Amino acid sequence: MSRPPSSQTTPQFYRVSERDLTEIELHSVDSINDLHRTHAEHSHKGIRPPRPAYTPSPNGNPHMCEMIAVNQSSHPVSSKWQSRLQDMLTPSSSRAYAMGCAIITLLLLTVFLIFYFLVQQGGAIQILTEAVREKEAAATELSILIQELQTLRHNLTAMRGGT
Incomplete structure (x- = not known):
């Protein structure tokens, strides 16, 4: 049949x-x-x-x-966690896509933070450069004033000695 x-x-x-x-x-x-x-x-050493x-x-x-x-x-706790971990590590198309998006987002965020800190450091370097220039200008002006004071002192000493 x-x-x-x-x-x-x-x-x-x-x-x-x-x-x-x-x-x-x-x-x-x-x-x-x-x-x-x-x-x-044939069983393991820890026989129950x-x-x-x-x-x-x-x-x-x-x-x-x-x-x-x-x-x-029948379902030990360790095997439950092992199966969950294995499920998380097993590539599936949606999980792989989500993980790829997360990794790319983290990389872009890292690059953004690096550029942000570089721009901040660039601004700080400009401020420091201006402060150094002002200090050099003040030092130059101070050295000119010291030279004028020495000249005046020399002239004053010469006038006292000549009188």
Whole structure:
């Protein structure tokens, strides 16, 4: 018997309840724990004691505290941070575009700040140059005044001596 071509091309999806997912997860954890118990020589040095088997409540669902323990043991905190870090470092077109824009913006901001400080330094150099010129002019004028005073003193001494 052959199937119609339409059933071969369309995938079929089945709805899985939360209860079924929880039971699958619990059985997976139990299987992993059993593997660790039976193959202790292959496990890591820091061996944890096996998790006690769960007992379902009268309605067939596991107790809430046990569900939390299973969720915490199946998703360690370090792997959560590692996956987030890996997601941040994985290049995607929108993330790469955003990172490129951020880098270019930072570079342009840096160049702008460098030119801003160079212009400020240029203004400060102009002010200092003017102050040095004024000081040189004042020093020149002071030296001329000193020469005139020496000449007057010399003349005054000559007049006193001649009288």
